[in-house]
Amino acid sequence: MKQKSVMTWVMTAAAVVGGLASCGIDMPKETKTSYETMTVKKQDIEVPVKFSAKMKGQADVTITPQVSGQLLKICVTEGQRVQKGQTLFVIDSRNAQLNLEAAQANLQAALAQENSAKLEYESNKNLFEKKIVSQYMLDNSENSYKQAKASVAQARASVNNAKVNLGFCTITAPVTGLIGEIPVRTGDQVSPGSQLTMVSGNTQMDAEFSVAESLVEEMVSAGTKATDKVKILASLPDVTFVMKNGTEYMYKGRVSSLTGMVNATTGTISAKATFPNPEGQLVSGIQGTVVLPYAEKDVIVIPQTAVVKLQSKQQVYKVKADSTATAVEVKTEDIGNGKDFVITSGLNVGDKIITVGANNVQEGQKVLFPAEPEKK
Numbered sequence: 001m002k003q004k005s006v007m008t009w010v011m012t013a014a015a016v017v018g019g020l021a022s023c024g025i026d027m028p029k030e031t032k033t034s035y036e037t038m039t040v041k042k043q044d045i046e047v048p049v050k051f052s053a054k055m056k057g058q059a060d061v062t063i064t065p066q067v068s069g070q071l072l073k074i075c076v077t078e079g080q081r082v083q084k085g086q087t088l089f090v091i092d093s094r095n096a097q098l099n100l101e102a103a104q105a106n107l108q109a110a111l112a113q114e115n116s117a118k119l120e121y122e123s124n125k126n127l128f129e130k131k132i133v134s135q136y137m138l139d140n141s142e143n144s145y146k147q148a149k150a151s152v153a154q155a156r157a158s159v160n161n162a163k164v165n166l167g168f169c170t171i172t173a174p175v176t177g178l179i180g181e182i183p184v185r186t187g188d189q190v191s192p193g194s195q196l197t198m199v200s201g202n203t204q205m206d207a208e209f210s211v212a213e214s215l216v217e218e219m220v221s222a223g224t225k226a227t228d229k230v231k232i233l234a235s236l237p238d239v240t241f242v243m244k245n246g247t248e249y250m251y252k253g254r255v256s257s258l259t260g261m262v263n264a265t266t267g268t269i270s271a272k273a274t275f276p277n278p279e280g281q282l283v284s285g286i287q288g289t290v291v292l293p294y295a296e297k298d299v300i301v302i303p304q305t306a307v308v309k310l311q312s313k314q315q316v317y318k319v320k321a322d323s324t325a326t327a328v329e330v331k332t333e334d335i336g337n338g339k340d341f342v343i344t345s346g347l348n349v350g351d352k353i354i355t356v357g358a359n360n361v362q363e364g365q366k367v368l369f370p371a372e373p374e375k376k
Helices: 002-022 094-129 135-167 213-219 229-235
Strands: 036-039 042-057 061-063 069-074 087-091 170-172 177-179 197-200 204-212 240-243 254-262 268-276 287-303 307-310 313-319 325-329 331-334 340-345 352-356
Touching: 042 340, 094 135, 204 213, 204 254, 204 287, 229 254, 287 352
Parallel strands: none
Antiparallel strands: 036 352, 042 204, 042 287, 061 197, 069 087, 087 170, 177 197, 204 268, 240 287, 254 268, 287 340, 307 313, 313 325, 313 352, 331 340
């Protein structure tokens, strides 16, 4: 009974469709859609070449005391911006002051001794001219006078040294910049060699990175000698610095240093790019990426959507003369814009390839169809 009902419904539906067709009503037709394609050609592009980099202030200075003593005062805080000559630390200066006073007293004694020796020498000189004293006495008094003058010079040097040591008890910033970590506390006993902090001179910052030797050779002007760093640096374009969070630093930089010596292990050359830092946004130690725009000429560029990845291989579907697709293996270079690849092998100028829908194509499938003529 149920089977008879189903058959009746099918026959009724068929009759309805036949009736609609006989009434001249157009039924939906199956249309063949074409895949999107492009013809391969060469063009010039700008490729962003990226290097991992670490920032460092051009004038990073480690602050260490020149004299021993108790740290009486810390005048700055970590991360504080300071000006050149600003007081950072104060060391107990009482011993240095006493040493200065003692040196000054020794100088006064040496001056008095010099004056006495001078008077004796001049007296003996007059007496010698009158033939009252011997040559021996004259020479002896002259030597005593010279020795006294040497003692005065030595005492003056001691005074100057004591003044310098007294000045070392007040430690000032050698450059304008930011204060780093301060590992000491007030009351600590410090001595030469103890690190108090680091001042990062951050008005100009250097991003340190490594460049492949082969890339430098490609970028320099034709005929430039490898030893001519000035021309090499001048030939490189402005660079940008991208922080770890993806933010691009607002100011452009210039490659300012190439060591010229290749690391035998990595085959790279150490480089620096200098960036202005007027707002102090860059600090020593931060890591990011230096992006160097590199112009590539006469290269084949295709959309990434045209490339199908199969395990370790990459392939593109090329459209043959009979409109069927055939897979060809290609090698690509990512140019970093998220949309395109440079083809280094596998395609030639004039080849027609599928750019949209490549993942759904099968070998030998017809992918292009002639357009239907328009109805009049």
